[in-house]
Each structure stands twice: as structure tokens, then as C-alpha cells.
Amino acid sequence: MKAIIPFKREGAKSRLRDFFSESEREELALRMLKDVLAALSKSEIEEAEIISTCSEEILEELKSGFNQKLKLTVREDSRGLNEVLNGVLRDEKEPVLIIMADIPLATPESINGIVGHEEDVVIAPGRKGGTNALFLRRPSEFAVSYYGISCLEHIETAKRRNLTHVIHDSFFISADIDEIDDLTELLIHGKGFSTEYLHRIGVSLRVDKKSMTQAKVERF
Amino acid sequence: MKAIIPFKREGAKSRLRDFFSESEREELALRMLKDVLAALSKSEIEEAEIISTCSEEILEELKSGFNQKLKLTVREDSRGLNEVLNGVLRDEKEPVLIIMADIPLATPESINGIVGHEEDVVIAPGRKGGTNALFLRRPSEFAVSYYGISCLEHIETAKRRNLTHVIHDSFFISADIDEIDDLTELLIHGKGFSTEYLHRIGVSLRVDKKSMTQAKVERF
Numbered sequence: 001m002k003a004i005i006p007f008k009r010e011g012a013k014s015r016l017r018d019f020f021s022e023s024e025r026e027e028l029a030l031r032m033l034k035d036v037l038a039a040l041s042k043s044e045i046e047e048a049e050i051i052s053t054c055s056e057e058i059l060e061e062l063k064s065g066f067n068q069k070l071k072l073t074v075r076e077d078s079r080g081l082n083e084v085l086n087g088v089l090r091d092e093k094e095p096v097l098i099i100m101a102d103i104p105l106a107t108p109e110s111i112n113g114i115v116g117h118e119e120d121v122v123i124a125p126g127r128k129g130g131t132n133a134l135f136l137r138r139p140s141e142f143a144v145s146y147y148g149i150s151c152l153e154h155i156e157t158a159k160r161r162n163l164t165h166v167i168h169d170s171f172f173i174s175a176d177i178d179e180i181d182d183l184t185e186l187l188i189h190g191k192g193f194s195t196e197y198l199h200r201i202g203v204s205l206r207v208d209k210k211s212m213t214q215a216k217v218e219r220f
Numbered sequence: 221m222k223a224i225i226p227f228k229r230e231g232a233k234s235r236l237r238d239f240f241s242e243s244e245r246e247e248l249a250l251r252m253l254k255d256v257l258a259a260l261s262k263s264e265i266e267e268a269e270i271i272s273t274c275s276e277e278i279l280e281e282l283k284s285g286f287n288q289k290l291k292l293t294v295r296e297d298s299r300g301l302n303e304v305l306n307g308v309l310r311d312e313k314e315p316v317l318i319i320m321a322d323i324p325l326a327t328p329e330s331i332n333g334i335v336g337h338e339e340d341v342v343i344a345p346g347r348k349g350g351t352n353a354l355f356l357r358r359p360s361e362f363a364v365s366y367y368g369i370s371c372l373e374h375i376e377t378a379k380r381r382n383l384t385h386v387i388h389d390s391f392f393i394s395a396d397i398d399e400i401d402d403l404t405e406l407l408i409h410g411k412g413f414s415t416e417y418l419h420r421i422g423v424s425l426r427v428d429k430k431s432m433t434q435a436k437v438e439r440f
Contacts, residue, residue, distance in 0.1 A: 110389055125391060128404045129425075129435045148427050149408060149435050167409070169330055171345060171394040184348045188369060189387075205349075207368050215349045215369050 001115060003045045004088060006081055007033055007052040007101040015179050019219055024201065028194060032177060034062060035104035035192035041070035042108035044115055045097060050074045051084055085144045092139040099133045100126070104186060104194045105172040106133075113168060120163035124173040125151045132173050138163065183217045221335060223265045223317040224308060226301055227253055227272040233322070235399050239439055244421065248414060252397060254282060255324035255412035261290035262328035264335055265317060270294045271304055305364045312359040319353045320346070324406060324414040325392040326353075333388060340383035344393040345371045352393050358383065403437045 011022070012029035020028065033050070040048050048070055052058065058074060077084045085098060097115060099106070103126075114122050114135050121142060124133035129149035136142050141161055145153040158165035175185040177194075186195050187205045198204075202220040231242070232249035240248065253270070260268055268290055272278065278294060297304045305318060317335060319326070323346075334342050334355050341362060344353035349369035356362050361381055365373040378385035395405040397414075406415050407425045418424075422440040 107389070125409070128401075129408050149425065152408060169327070169391050170389050171391045172389050174391040174394070181348075188349050188372060189345070205369065 001045050001095055001097065002047045002049065003040055003097040003099050004085070005033065005036060005048060005050050005099055005101050006085065007050050007054075007058075009052065009054045009058065013102070013178070016183075019180055019203070019217075020201075028177075028197060029101070030058070030061065031193040031197050032104040033101040035190075035194050036099060036101055036106050037062060037070065037072070038192060039106040039108050039111055040099070041068075043111035045070065045111060047071040048073075050101075051077050051088070053078050081146050082144055085146075089136065089139040089142060089144070092136075094139075095135065095137045096139045097133060097135045098144065100130075100176060102176045102178070103132050103173055104177065104192055105175050105189050107172050110170040110172050113170065114173070117166050117168065118164075119166040121154065121158040121165040122168050123151055123154050123158075123165060124168040124170055126174050126176045130176060132176055133168070135168075180217050184215050187217065188215065221265050221315055221317065222267045222269065223260055223319050224305070225253065225256065225268060225270045225319055225321050226305065227270050227274075227278075227321040229272065229274045229278065233398070236403075239400055239403075239423070239437075240421075248397075248417060249321070250278070250281065251413040251417050252324040253321040255410075255414050256319060256321055256326050257282060257290065257292070258412060259326040259328050259331055260319070261288075263331035265290065265331060267291040268293075270321075271297050271308070273298050301366050302364055305366075309356065309359040309362060309364070312356075314359075315355065315357045316359045317353060317355045318364065320350075320396060322396045322398070323352050323393055324397065324412055325395050325409050327392050330390040330392050333390065334393070337386050337388065338384075339386040341374065341378040341385040342388050343371055343374050343378075343385060344388040344390055346394055346396045350396060352396055353388070355388075400437050404435050407437065408435065 009026050009029055013025045016025050037048060052074060114124055114133055120137045122135035123131055126132035129151050131150040131154050155165060177186060204218060205215040206218055208214045208216045229246050229249055233245045236245050257268060272294060334344055334353055340357045342355035343351055346352035349371050351370040351374055375385060397406060424438060425435040426438055428434045428436045
């Protein structure tokens, strides 16, 4: 089974700019991708294709640090997300998992859970209506739409095209890292490359004195 | 199997005060509790005990609208959360599920998933380090601590007391409703009492024009 991972390095994660320099954001983005690849390499997925606006140079950097049984390829493509993905899906005969590069808490178990459903379309939501993983048993019959409330868009598309669908319920898949607050989840639950990097550059958690029940991210 | 649900009605959900009047917040809190009870009533849980600072009057309001096979009791107790829960756990011989009242997306499947683990302690995290559901096979050997980063506190307690533990991975259980932004999840994924109430009082979603990929909550 194959996974497709859209990845953007240049100018990545701009909403983290109050905390991190541009090169730190790019490094963090790359490490989050490595965490996703590490989870995929321990799951039922056999092959991962990274679709990136940057060149194949990143391939070498990525190859270290996780199970080599995952076959890894990088495709350079500067088109928009929907356009490039729908181009790939159109010719795809086998089931495909589209998984985001910014969900570093993804686990082999959560990935196996997603591809284990029998429905034609499996949607693992992100927060605020995103689609963080999308498993398509019949990819050529589907078209993605990652703008708007994509989770609802994908449900509608499945219905319209007479494909069965299910929502996959995973906290770890839902936790995409876009804003400073999102780092909380990574610092609490993460054990991989990106959490190690956050620790190294002095990002940590403290309990919010006002609520006493929530953690806040800080950087020394 | 028994569930315990701490519930606070008076002054509930104060961080929603920019959007809702006090009575609306209390109504929403009650409806979220009803959604949790509805999910429990379709799960393997047979009995639910609500521990509340308010009187037993709420019982009557709650009894309508969900499967009557769930045995429901209300206990009035004005002590703090940890104190009252640890008092209950101390004498408890049977497995207990402690589940929060503000997770209206909880599903029967997610609840059955939690109580289906074999470990002594099952922790279903909330966002930012909370513990939204906690299943204890040997409750008298455990003590809860809902302040600080409770999810990590509960992992530590399990280790210290030589109890096996596991993290249960559920997006629907993780989605506690504390802030306006949290309503996004309820409006996208909810089908129960609280979502119906939000629609009725004019709370809806629009796509954020800046990000184009995220939804924002608004009220007419």
C-alpha cells in the first residue's frame, strides 16, 4: 500500500514565526515529516511518495533514522495541493493514503487503523475541519479539495460519488502543528525527531497559572 | 460497568462568556452532559453517577432524550474535583470510568474502545494535557490529580503504583469545549443536543478568509 505526503519546506509553518527563525521552522517541518515517515515505516504502508515544491535533495536527509523497509520517492511539483493530488489520483489503480507532513504524533497503530476500515473513503479529521489523513480505496473515482472545511467537503464528495465513507477517530492524527499552541501536544505526547528538536532549542511547557489545568508553550 | 461524571452548572464555561449569556452557558453545559450520557447509554456502560455541585433537580431534566437502559444517579457534593473523586475511588471495588461532561462528541464506539483495553489504567487525553476520560480497573489503587498537566500526572501515578497503563487515541474524546474556538469541532462533527442548541441560537461556521483552510465560529 502506498502513502502520498505533500510537503512544503520553503516558508514552512509561517504561523510559528513569533517563536522560530525561518531556518528553525524549516528544520522543524523536516523533522515532523521524518516522524510521519517513521510511523509509516512501522505500519502496513510499504511505499511513500513525497510530493514537494523543493527538489530531490531532501531525500538524502530523510533517509536516515527510520526503518528502511519503507520505499521512499520524492516528486518535485510546484502546482497547488488540489491540482497535483488530483492529477496523481486520476491514474491511480491501487488504494492510496494521503497523509499530511505536519502530524508528528501519528503512530503505526493509528495508520493501520485508518487503512483497516472497509469503506471506500476514510477521513481522519484535523482540528477545525481539516483532513489530516485520507484513505481512498478507489482513488480514481475521488477528487480532493483541501480548501474550505475539507473534512466536510470530502464527506460530500464521497456521498455524491456513491462511495461509502467513515470518519476515523484519532487524536494523534488530528494534532497538526500550525500554531504555537499546537506545540503543546508535541511536547506532551511526542517522542520523535521533532520533539527532540524542540527540547534542544529550548522550547518547553509550563502550567498556565490562570487556569491551573492547561499547559503553555515557552522558549528560553 | 460504571461511569462517574463530574458536572458543574453554575458559572459553567466562563471562557465562553464573550459569546453567550450566563443562562446560555448553563444550558449548553447541560446539553453537552446530555450528549455524553446519550453516548454512554449506547455503550457497554450500565450505570452513570453524576457528581455535581448543584442539587438533584437536574436529574429530571436529564432523563429525557436518551436510552433509558442507563441507570442514572446524581450525587450532590461541593468539594473540589480531586477530593471528591478520590473519596469515591477509595471505596470502589469495580472498574470505573471517569468521563468529563464537556466532551459532547464522545461516541459509543470511543467509550467501548476505552473500556476495552486490558491495562489497569486507560488515559484518553484532552487537548493541552488534560485527561478527558480515565478508566480504572483497580480504582482503589489509584488517585486522580486533575490539576497541572493531568495526562502526564496520571501516567506518573500509574507507574509509581505499578499499574499498567495505555493512552487511548480518540479525537472525539479529546475535543473538550472550553473556548469559542472549540465550538468549531462541535459545529462540524456534532449531531446531538448541544449542536442542535448552537444552531438554534444562531452560532455557525464560516471559512476563515485569511487561511482559507480553517473554519471560524460566528454568532448572528
